[in-house]
Amino acid sequence: MLVALFVVALSATVWPSAHSLPLSTHSDVQSLAHKHQVPKWPAQYQVSWSLTIPFITKLQSTPFVYNYTVHQDTLNGRQLSTRDGVESVLQIVDTNTMYQIYPKVDTWDCRTLEIDGGGGPTAQQRRRLLSVENGPKLTLVLPDLSEGKWTFNGTSKIRTGAWAGLEADTYVWPLTEDYGYGRVSASYAFYVSQGGSPLRLEMWGVNLYTGGHFDDYEVDFRNFSAGSPPTDIFKIPDICPLKPSVRDSYVGRMQMRHSGLMRHLAIMHPNAHWGDAEYDAFVHRHGRRHRSEEEYQGRAQVFMDNQRMIEQHNAGNHSYKLELNHFADWTREEYRAVFLPNTGAPRLSPQGDSSLVRQHVRTVPAHMVPNTLDWRGSPADSPVKDQAMCGGCWAFGAVASLEAAYFRQTGKQLLLSEQNMMDCSWSTGNTACMGGFQDLAFQWVLNNTVGGLASEEAYPYQGVTNFCRKDVPQAAKFSGKYVEVTGGEEALKEALYTKGPMTVSVDAGPDAFQFYKSGVFDEAKCQTQLDKLDHAVIISGYGTSPEGQHYWLVKNTWSTNWGDKGYIQIARQPDDCGIASQPIYIDFDHVE
Ligand SMILES: *[C@@H]1O[C@H](CO)[C@@H](O)[C@H](O)[C@H]1NC(C)=O
Ligand SMILES: *[C@@H]1O[C@H](CO)[C@@H](O)[C@H](O)[C@H]1NC(C)=O
Ligand SMILES: *[C@@H]1O[C@H](CO)[C@@H](O)[C@H](O)[C@H]1NC(C)=O
Ligand SMILES: *[C@@H]1O[C@H](CO)[C@@H](O)[C@H](O)[C@H]1NC(C)=O
Numbered sequence: 001m002l003v004a005l006f007v008v009a010l011s012a013t014v015w016p017s018a019h020s021l022p023l024s025t026h027s028d029v030q031s032l033a034h035k036h037q038v039p040k041w042p043a044q045y046q047v048s049w050s051l052t053i054p055f056i057t058k059l060q061s062t063p064f065v066y067n068y069t070v071h072q073d074t075l076n077g078r079q080l081s082t083r084d085g086v087e088s089v090l091q092i093v094d095t096n097t098m099y100q101i102y103p104k105v106d107t108w109d110c111r112t113l114e115i116d117g118g119g120g121p122t123a124q125q126r127r128r129l130l131s132v133e134n135g136p137k138l139t140l141v142l143p144d145l146s147e148g149k150w151t152f153n154g155t156s157k158i159r160t161g162a163w164a165g166l167e168a169d170t171y172v173w174p175l176t177e178d179y180g181y182g183r184v185s186a187s188y189a190f191y192v193s194q195g196g197s198p199l200r201l202e203m204w205g206v207n208l209y210t211g212g213h214f215d216d217y218e219v220d221f222r223n224f225s226a227g228s229p230p231t232d233i234f235k236i237p238d239i240c241p242l243k244p245s246v247r248d249s250y251v252g253r254m255q256m257r258h259s260g261l262m263r264h265l266a267i268m269h270p271n272a273h274w275g276d277a278e279y280d281a282f283v284h285r286h287g288r289r290h291r292s293e294e295e296y297q298g299r300a301q302v303f304m305d306n307q308r309m310i311e312q313h314n315a316g317n318h319s320y321k322l323e324l325n326h327f328a329d330w331t332r333e334e335y336r337a338v339f340l341p342n343t344g345a346p347r348l349s350p351q352g353d354s355s356l357v358r359q360h361v362r363t364v365p366a367h368m369v370p371n372t373l374d375w376r377g378s379p380a381d382s383p384v385k386d387q388a389m390c391g392g393c394w395a396f397g398a399v400a401s402l403e404a405a406y407f408r409q410t411g412k413q414l415l416l417s418e419q420n421m422m423d424c425s426w427s428t429g430n431t432a433c434m435g436g437f438q439d440l441a442f443q444w445v446l447n448n449t450v451g452g453l454a455s456e457e458a459y460p461y462q463g464v465t466n467f468c469r470k471d472v473p474q475a476a477k478f479s480g481k482y483v484e485v486t487g488g489e490e491a492l493k494e495a496l497y498t499k500g501p502m503t504v505s506v507d508a509g510p511d512a513f514q515f516y517k518s519g520v521f522d523e524a525k526c527q528t529q530l531d532k533l534d535h536a537v538i539i540s541g542y543g544t545s546p547e548g549q550h551y552w553l554v555k556n557t558w559s560t561n562w563g564d565k566g567y568i569q570i571a572r573q574p575d576d577c578g579i580a581s582q583p584i585y586i587d588f589d590h591v592e
């Protein structure tokens with residue numbers, strides 16, 4: 001459903017990992033059922049919901065609301081989700097197909113995807129490999145309160161939002177977890193009217209709809225009604241390709257990953273255990289969810305096969321060792337389907353005009369570069385932003401580099417518009433909330449046919465894919481080049497010192513990244529090759545912890561509710577999650 005579906009808040013090219021939320025047991029669920037009559041949603045209904053992100057109101061004077069209307073037909077496996085009458089997603093389980101109709105510059109476009117296609121174990125693979133006939137396919141709208149960690153919490157008064165003041169049955173799902181980088185507490189609350197209608201969902205944690213970043217999300221439900229949907233409403237729009245298209249570009253493949261991953265909204269599903277101690281330990285570490293005992297047994301078998309293979313390999317005379325990493329319960333086919341198509345992609349974006357890019361040249365000798373550097377709070381380092389339910393991290397990364405360049409050139413701070421960049425830069429291959437790359441953004445904005453950007457204030461962020469607005473004037477006009485910092489750690493330190501904050505890509509895949517709170521993030525499982533990096537962020541400095549560990553100071557765009565007030569310290573080489581792999585800044589030769 002929803003845009004949000006395609007939109008991993010993790011971003012540009014993010015493949016969000018299964019989130020490791022705590023585990024539920026059979027006994028929890030059963031004892032809950034004795035205490036209270038848990039509402040069960042009808043097989044056919046219509047509901048409208050609006051989602052707000054309170055953090056956005058601190059950021060910009062024009063807050064936004066995601067307004068959706070959903071027609072749900074579980075009986076016939078169909079769902080239509082429409083946002084503000086602008087964007088819609090139609091899902092048809094029978095044909096395993098979803099159609100996304102979205103605005104593109106000044107027109108509409110549609111893409112056709114497999115509901116369970118793309119990244120991760122697909123429905124098809126699951127059926128073949130694990131003999132699982134059915135799993136829920138349609139995207140979550142109303143949480144199934146009989147599943148997962150939900151417990152009845154009595155009645156209480158709704159505090160804020162559309163239903164403030166109303167007395168409602170309250171279900172809660174609290175959790176606290178420590179992934180090694182600080183204790184994180186999440187909590188979910190769901191309110192149901194005494195008549196059995198859904199009223200409100202409060203999420204302090206990972207977004208249950210998208211799997212997106214840790215934040216504060218508030219959803220009000222309105223106009224819930226049971227009954228069969230209007231005839232014709234599930235008609236496939238003419239502009240949609242009938243079959244999922246074969247996507248052969250790198251960007252395309254990344255998008256495929258997104259949509260597939262979106263199927264894994266499995267956070268809501270019970271995480272029951274079926275008994276293999278070693279696999280359970282793995283499940284606990286990596287947050288797997290299994291919908292049935294068959295699926296569990298199938299995965300446990302794959303895990304044990306891989307374990308045996310790795311032990312044999314490591315016992316032999318080889319120049320490298322294998323480890324039982326978080327793919328240990330994926331089959332080789334699954335792994336290849338998701339990761340290997342990208343192997344060998346030489347750079348993030350293979351095409352483009354090389355006249356707009358150059359390589360960084362050091363100007364300051366290493367001994368003059370300070371050991372610690374922190375741009376936070378300076379006008380060169382814009383405030384922590386929030387990409388909301390949109391895979392637009394690439395635009396945030398690119399705009400941060402532009403903002404730093406603007407400050408360097410003019411001595412003034414000017415916040416520029418990510419929405420402008422997302423809405424209008426399709427020509428170089430970016431796809432708004434569905435993903436993109438910083439260098440493609442630079443190729444668009446530095447092209448002399450564009451050569452500028454509106455301000456954040458005049459063209460505020462909306463967190464959705466939208467039409468390109470031509471009526472908003474550019475707040476800054478500029479020309480110049482984008483500059484790649486190759487040469488590793490020393491080069492990056494020098495470039496940060498002389499040029500200020502800049503954008504960089506990172507491997508945000510490890511589970512612990514989602515739940516990072518504090519300390520130096522040092523994950524041996526982090527990837528560093530360019531084609532494995534899946535999220536765009538901003539690097540704002542570097543330093544050394546009291547324990548003597550060197551780190552990069554990295555700013556994310558997941559609000560200050562995530563991480564250390566929005567920032568993360570990432571260990572420097574060798575496990576730098578790709579931070580030093582390809583930082584990019586902007587050099588203006590003209591700005592006005
Ligand atoms: C979203 O829905 C709310 C509640 O119906 C309404 O007040 C608001 O104007 C809507 N916003 C948009 C942008 O449509
Ligand atoms: C759940 O119940 C506890 C104890 O009565 C209360 O303190 C808490 O506020 C309730 N949670 C919600 C979300 O209403
Ligand atoms: C709810 O239904 C009423 C009456 O049909 C309509 O006026 C209103 O716009 C609907 N609200 C939403 C949020 O869809
Ligand atoms: C291990 O392999 C290396 C390189 O191929 C070889 O030189 C060495 O003799 C081998 N050692 C054993 C114990 O087979």
Ligand SMILES: *[C@@H]1O[C@H](CO)[C@@H](O)[C@H](O)[C@H]1NC(C)=O
Nearest residue numbers: 353355356427443447448449
């Ligand atoms: C700028 O954009 C135009 C039109 O899309 C294109 O033909 C041209 O090659 C681009 N120039 C550069 C330097 O990227």
